[in-house]
Amino acid sequence: MLAIRLLAEPERLDTLALPVRPARGEESRPEPVSVTTALPAGVVEEVAALVPATRLTGAPGETYAHLRPGRTPGRLLLVGTGDGDEAAWRRAGAALARAARDETYITFALPDDASPAAVRGLVEGLLLASYRFRLTDAGPTPSLTDVDLVVADPATHADAVEAARTxxxxxxxxxxxxxxxxxxxxxxxxxxxxxxxxxxxxxxxxxxxxxxxxxxxxxxxxxxxxxxxxxxxxxxxxxxxxxxxxxxxxxxxxxxxxxxxxxxxxxxxxxxxxxxxxxxxxxxxxxxxxxxxxxxxxxxxxxxxxxxxxxxxxxxxxxxxxxxxxxxxxxxxxxxxxxxxxxxxxxxxxxxxxxxxxxxxxxxxxxxxxxxxxxxxxxxxxxxxxxxxxxxxxxxxxxxxxxxxxxxxxxxxxxxxxxxxxxxxxxxxxxxxxxxxxxxxxxxxxxxxxxxxxxxxxxxxxxxxxxxxxxxxxxxxxxxxxxxxxxx
CATH class of the missing domain: 3.40.630.10 (Zn peptidases)
Structure with missing residues (x-):
């Protein structure tokens, strides 16, 4: 079972996941969501350019991986969160678990306004989609073991994460x-x-x-x-x-x-x-x-x-x-x-x-x-x-x-x-x-x-x-x- 932590500031940034939301009107376009923590220099601008270039729509469960050799983070994972309700975040968590299955750990910076329900959905999606049943050691298995969620106030989301874990x-x-x-x-x-x-x-x-x-x-x-x-x-x-x-x-x-x-x-x-x-x-x-x-x-x-x-x-x-x-x-x-x-x-x-x-x-x-x-x-x-x-x-x-x-x-x-x-x-x-x-x-x-x-x-x-x-x-x-x- 994945180990999931709530943090106010990221501790590891080798692989960073960021949310993308859909266009919110006819004149707007899909865009990265403002997250709760400061990101390394240039990441915000790079993601803003990637979203339209990769034709991401922000639909829940949509993912895009971007490699950045020699830089921090070394890999970006963009994750669509749809309209931001719990169901959309659950689907986003499931997609993220599969997109990151070859990683050992990831850090996911959440939006400033992430609700406990959204965090619960995300954690449930991560845990449920990473499940595997095997009676043999043969064949590949996911290597992902740890996920850090960066939120403004970890205490606000502790009960939601515990409910999701259970x-x-x-x-x-x-x-x-x-x-x-x-x-x-x-x-x-x-x-x-x-x-x-x-x-x-x-x-x-x-x-x-x-x-x-x-x-x-x-x-x-x-x-x-x-x-x-x-x-x-x-x-x-x-x-x-x-x-x-x-x-x-x-x-x-x-x-x-x-x-x-x-x-x-x-x-x-x-x-x-x-x-x-x-x-x-x-x-x-x-x-x-x-x-x-x-x-x-x-x-x-x-x-x-x-x-x-x-x-x-x-x-x-x-x-x-x-x-x-x-x-x-x-x-x-x-x-x-x-x-x-x-x-x-x-x-x-x-x-x-x-x-x-x-x-x-x-x-x-x-x-x-x-x-x-x-x-x-x-x-x-x-x-x-x-x-x-x-x-x-x-x-x-x-x-x-x-x-x-x-x-x-x-x-x-x-x-x-x-x-x-x-x-x-x-x-x-x-x-x-x-x-x-x-x-x-x-x-x-x-x-x-x-x-x-x-x-x-x-x-x-x-x-x-x-x-x-x-x-x-x-x-x-x-x-x-x-x-x-x-x-x-």
């Missing part, structure tokens, strides 16, 4: 967990990673339910999905409970550490990336650890139901009836609709035993999410207009994306079953919608304070894109931390 660190953790191949990652391994991460933070409590505990307490959905694997299921319960907290949020994340589809086996192309089917669990764990690291004044409990959905003689079958925590039964005719079964147990447990004020779940639940909304948007469901608006605002502020979807009453009849209380996987279309409606059946008297996000598509990036790097995105950590920070 967000970057917890997003990286979620990405690491999701990227890890399933030859290493199984329910027990995931639980051990949570235990290790929680040990570094005070005032967190952790309980990991083993298969025998799940059987004794009646978590039939988790047990059914994990029955086909030699690696038994787990339920991770992680709690951040600060003194004086008056609001309690439960976060639930789907944690299928590999999904073959079970007896309803997936075709090979659909199975190749199924190590990512626990990205929801990774996100809610990262958000809870982040809340503890930032000492947010809200109680947060995370439930991560973990299982491998494998094919074997002991795997659950299409047509089986599953009895969930609390006694509700589900008929399932598709063992590849397994995520909702483990989530149902966790939601029912949260409602009956934890009794939170708000209940939110994240899951890589359906391929229909991508069909409806593409690769960048999660599908958000809630009956509570205020809760939906608050979470969508946090998603937008964090630089992620979601779209609110309907919960139509007409589709509830699709959940009817002749064998059980519910049919978990009706084959009637609207797959993401009917999955959400099914989960709602387990929210009890928290139905009007529950929110579900199907984030299968945005949990994975096919290549580098702004602050995203190819592979797991850690989607949801940023949004949840922004939202939790608004609660009291």
């Amino acid at each position: 967000t970057g660190r917890m997003t990286a953790l979620a990405r690491d967990l999701t990227n890890m191949p399933s030859s290493v990652k199984n329910p027990q391994w995931f639980a051990e990673q949570v235990r290790a991460a929680a040990a570094d933070l005070p005032d967190l409590t952790l309980r990991v339910r083993e298969p025998a505990d799940l059987a004794a307490e009646g978590f039939g959905g988790i047990l059914a999905v994990g029955a086909g694997s030699v690696n038994g299921p787990r339920l991770v319960e992680l709690d951040w409970h600060p003194a004086g907290a008056t609001t309690h949020v439960v976060l639930v994340g789907k944690g299928i550490t590999f999904d073959t589809g079970g007896i309803s086996i997936k075709p090979v192309p659909a199975m190749k990336l199924m190590r990512k089917d626990m990205a929801g669990a990774a996100a809610v764990v990262g958000a809870t650890l982040g809340a503890a690291a930032l000492r947010l004044p809200v109680r947060v409990t995370t439930l991560a139901p973990l299982a491998e959905n494998m094919v074997s003689g002991s795997a659950f079958r299409p047509g089986d009836v599953v009895r969930h925590y609390g006694g509700v039964t589900s008929e399932t005719t598709n063992s590849d609709a397994e995520g909702r079964l483990v989530l149902a147990d966790a939601l029912a447990y949260a409602v009956r035993e934890l009794k939170p004020d708000l209940l939110v779940d994240l899951a890589t639940l359906t391929g229909a999410n991508a069909v409806a909304l593409g690769k960048r948007h999660g599908a958000l469901y809630s009956e509570n207009d205020g809760l939906a608006a608050d979470v969508l605002a946090a998603v937008d502020a964090a630089g992620e994306a979601a779209w609110r979807m309907p919960l139509p009453a007409d589709y509830v009849e699709y959940l009817g079953s002749d064998l059980a209380d519910l049919h978990s996987s009706p084959d009637r279309g609207a797959g993401s919608v009917t999955a959400a409606l099914y989960l709602r059946e387990f929210t009890g008297d928290l139905r009007d304070r529950w929110l579900h996000i199907d984030m299968s598509a945005p949990s994975w990036a096919d290549g580098d894109d702004a602050e995203l790097t190819g592979g797991a995105t850690g989607w949801g950590v940023r949004s949840l931390l922004r939202w939790l920070a608004t609660l009291r």
Whole structure:
């Protein structure tokens, strides 16, 4: 992870980054931004000549490198900052991390009027875009390790930088967990990673339910999905409970550490990336650890139901009836609709035993999410207009994306079953919608304070894109931390 410092005066000027903003009217042109520190002689004039000569527009994420052999600084990096809002600065930070990947350190002189939000965006972009996941030492790796940000008053931006550092660190953790191949990652391994991460933070409590505990307490959905694997299921319960907290949020994340589809086996192309089917669990764990690291004044409990959905003689079958925590039964005719079964147990447990004020779940639940909304948007469901608006605002502020979807009453009849209380996987279309409606059946008297996000598509990036790097995105950590920070 990059080491980022706030300084009032630069200490190193070998490589200097400077912001460029777009034209602000028909008669103006893109121009370098006045920065907070004095620059070496001739740099201001040189940059002013470079901007029009290189046809820079100042668009966020635009970069230009200029070499100055034998002079100080020896290299200039011009970075477009767009209209200067947080999103533009996040994109600028991401572009800078890539443009400077062959440097060891850089100094970025910020504008005189840089806001804490701008600095937070910049730092998040730097950290998120510099992420790499590797299990081998072969091949090139970025050499950039240190970034100095020169600002007029470092103390003004300290909280913003700390929030960005925590967000970057917890997003990286979620990405690491999701990227890890399933030859290493199984329910027990995931639980051990949570235990290790929680040990570094005070005032967190952790309980990991083993298969025998799940059987004794009646978590039939988790047990059914994990029955086909030699690696038994787990339920991770992680709690951040600060003194004086008056609001309690439960976060639930789907944690299928590999999904073959079970007896309803997936075709090979659909199975190749199924190590990512626990990205929801990774996100809610990262958000809870982040809340503890930032000492947010809200109680947060995370439930991560973990299982491998494998094919074997002991795997659950299409047509089986599953009895969930609390006694509700589900008929399932598709063992590849397994995520909702483990989530149902966790939601029912949260409602009956934890009794939170708000209940939110994240899951890589359906391929229909991508069909409806593409690769960048999660599908958000809630009956509570205020809760939906608050979470969508946090998603937008964090630089992620979601779209609110309907919960139509007409589709509830699709959940009817002749064998059980519910049919978990009706084959009637609207797959993401009917999955959400099914989960709602387990929210009890928290139905009007529950929110579900199907984030299968945005949990994975096919290549580098702004602050995203190819592979797991850690989607949801940023949004949840922004939202939790608004609660009291």
